[in-house]
Amino acid sequence: MEFEGIKKNMNSLPNLFSKYVRHRVRPTDIETPEERFQLVGNSYVEHHLTIYEICDVYADSFIDPEFPERGDGLSTVEARKRLKDGGMNIINPPKEQSNIKLFMKQFLYKFWLLLLGAAFLSLLTYFIHLYHGNYETLNLYCAIILICIVLCMSFVSFWQEKKTIRVVSDFKNLLPQTCFVMRDCEERQVQCVELVVGDLINIRCGQRIPADIRILQANGLKIESSAITGDHQPISYTCEPSAKHISVFDAHNVAFKGSYCVEGDGFGVVIRTGHYTVLGNITDLQSLVTPTESLLQLEIAKFVQFISIIALSMAVIFFLIGCVVARFENILYHFITGFLIIIVANVPQGLPAMVMSQLAIIARRMAKKNVYIKKLDIIDELGAATLICTDKTGTLTQNLMILTDMWYNKRHFSIHGEMKQSHLKTMKHFAKKELEKPLPDLLSVMSVCNKAQFERMRRSFRRISTKMALESRERIKSANLTKKFTVVDQRGHESVRDPTKTISKFEEENEEENAGFDEVSNFDCEENKNNANPATLKQRNDLIGPPSDVALLRYVETTASVEGIRQRFHVKKPYITTLFEIPFNSVRRWQLVISRCLTTPQSADAKEFDECAEDESIHLVMMKGAPEVILGHCTKFAFNDEICDITDEFKESCQAAWEHFGCEGRRVIGFAQKHFIAKKDTKFSSDSNNYPNNNLIFLGLAAMFDPPRNETASAIQQCKDAGIKVPTFI
16 A cells, blocks of 8 residues: 555656646657658648638738739738748758767777777786786887877867868858749849748749748649658649648648759749748758768778677687696786787777878868868778769850851851851841841740740739739729729820720730731841840840850840840730740750740741631740750741751751751750641640641751860869769760
């Protein structure tokens, strides 16, 4: 009974102190990553919501549910307030190890453990001799020397690792990541650490996802989420809501922080930032991952194990032989001479010091060339390399594409820095307005089938605020519209309109812009001439996008106006010239866009079209990519103002052209197009057959050159001299 009473009192102690102890909100008994993922996934609900529900939840972002990319975004004041309340969009890094802990960690190196074991045995031998009255200092000196070597080499390794950690942290501060968000009705480039919940963000190919984002619009968007899910296969993402039983990790409409956009583009709203993201919630799981050992560490571990086995075996054998010969008399003496001394003698005391000294010298030499080694044992793997696989663009080259050559009409046009070929000289002095066909069609495909944009155009995709448009829409719905009314625009023009047909300010301006276009072949040359003031030229040089697309636009700008060309293909959304797009990837090696022609096309293949019905319009499919792939999608080619069938002779001449450019180190791109008639409300998709994907018209080739870096040739030659192969991935 007494024991049960004591047990009862002990069980009541937690209840007694529970009211004075702060309870944990999050469970602490989660042991597996699967359980942690399930807990984090249950906290997300945005993947179940429709876009209209997302608009209600994130009302301060003023998202347009019909065209999300035309949303206003947060105001600057609201963004600053949320940044102050929610904190920066950063994940707190693991707590840095103290200097003492980092220094003590160096002693776990197996070479040092072997030397410390030898030093301990030497000390043991010295004290045994001292106990028996034999004052032999040799073993003492040996132990002191070994301990000094271990301390010295451990300090060198500690100093190198600490220096590298400091340099890497400085690099993180020098290279901040940026992204494009909508704020105050404008697209702005902000640092990723300043993102807040509710920001409307553009997702582009090649971009690292900076926060957890609910996808609102996806255009062939594929994201690789191996950092979160472990699956290296890119997955197609959509904006459609998922079913209630689907987890956020299987919904494919929420892009997680740390993922990578490998194809397409999209638009979304930030729903989690910083340590509230999925990546931030599972960072502590890294402590459960066992760090991998380097090849040098594995080899040293095997060597230490081999030496230990040999030393122990020899020590035991000689100890037993000594005992047998001495008839097991004076066993302690034989233990010292036949066991401890033999073990110490088998340890290569100079090898660890020599290896670490060589590694430290190499690390110092590499540091002078701005190459910092975090751990010295990694140098061995770097020195053992026999193959270096490197990308060409941006690594061996300057990543500054320049269009150097054109091939069309079975002729080669070389484009030099001063742009002095015949047809450009003619355009420059405006001796004639018509370009040699099919160059106008080539310029159209270069301008529209293009991901690059002028920086001065990177503003809101609509001229009227979403907030104002939504408020106006609600007023119109609730008003009693029974009379005609007079509208006076900013230019002072009056117009009487029926209230049953509401025309927004954006639509009015868009109609005025689209009115009065000249024929396609002129390409607004007079506009390009009038805008050729220094300020405008400086703004037009500020291009953002893939280097190859930027090079194409720069070439078009020397001949015509990119904006003038793109205005001929506007749809309902300003600055969006395509109805449908299949982005480029390395598998299919082509990009396809479909646009609606707002003016009468002057191309040879469009002359056969008669008048279109009211609900129909002339559309244009444009394709660019690898020349051999583009040519495979074509059955005809444009020659001057005619459309001819592709023959074997033409294929051979075309192949000879791109092979000639390729041998000169050029990147070659082929172009094709075809006009077709479709209803204005037609929905295009990659699986539909309502647009021509084959039987296109081949236009020509463009060759671009990316200048190599100054140090590329010498670096490759040094690798070859060292016996290292350097294959290049283009």
